[in-house]
Amino acid sequence: MSYKLISFDKIPSTQVYAHELIANGVATDRTVIVAEAQSAGRGRYRRIWVSHHGNLYASFIYSIDERDPKLSYAVAVSIAETLISFGISPNIKWPNDILINEKKVSGVLIEYAKDFVIIGIGINIKTNPTVSKYKTDKLDNYVKVSKSELLSSLMKSLDVWLNRDFSVVRKRWMDLAAGLNKTITHRGKSVELIGINENGALVLRNGPEYIMTYGDEISI
């Protein structure tokens, strides 16, 4: 099934545009909004997503019956598999940051509005911003890939992984996860990263105590 593509040179945010389409009652399933650049790109936790020309900025709109907290893992695997298809070896940092050599190249912002989910994906191709909290990288340092090839591969990968059973997604996510069985920081504490469970919770271990969490941040 094809996607409806809406492209812009520069807009404030493809994500905000997607919200507007939904609010105005004109959004349809499988619409993708892409922009060459964004003047007010949005990241998770109300952070700014610096969005200069040269990178991929896309928001995918899908109609849904219900919210799915496990979706974010399927999206992460979709992006990772896309990069793998171009010869790159990425890792996933929980829940859905994509890293190359421990540096972030892609971020995902999943939001819900009415009967839709909006999956916002940014992938650094030509430029990577300097961010104080973490290191960043860009695909150009590893492989030459055109934005249109990347987008079309990503669409195919999303179609595969968003429709797979969670048991399969979870296994692949764990194969690709960064920091598994290593000590990471969660809420200021050093804990061991065990993985994700069958419900999509992040599983951490602090000595004999196992911690399940859904919405936090971790540092690897």
Ligand code: BTN
């Ligand atoms: C993150 O904080 O890691 C998520 C970043 C998500 C950025 C993408 S770029 C396309 C879409 N439009 C936005 O304004 N944000 C998302």
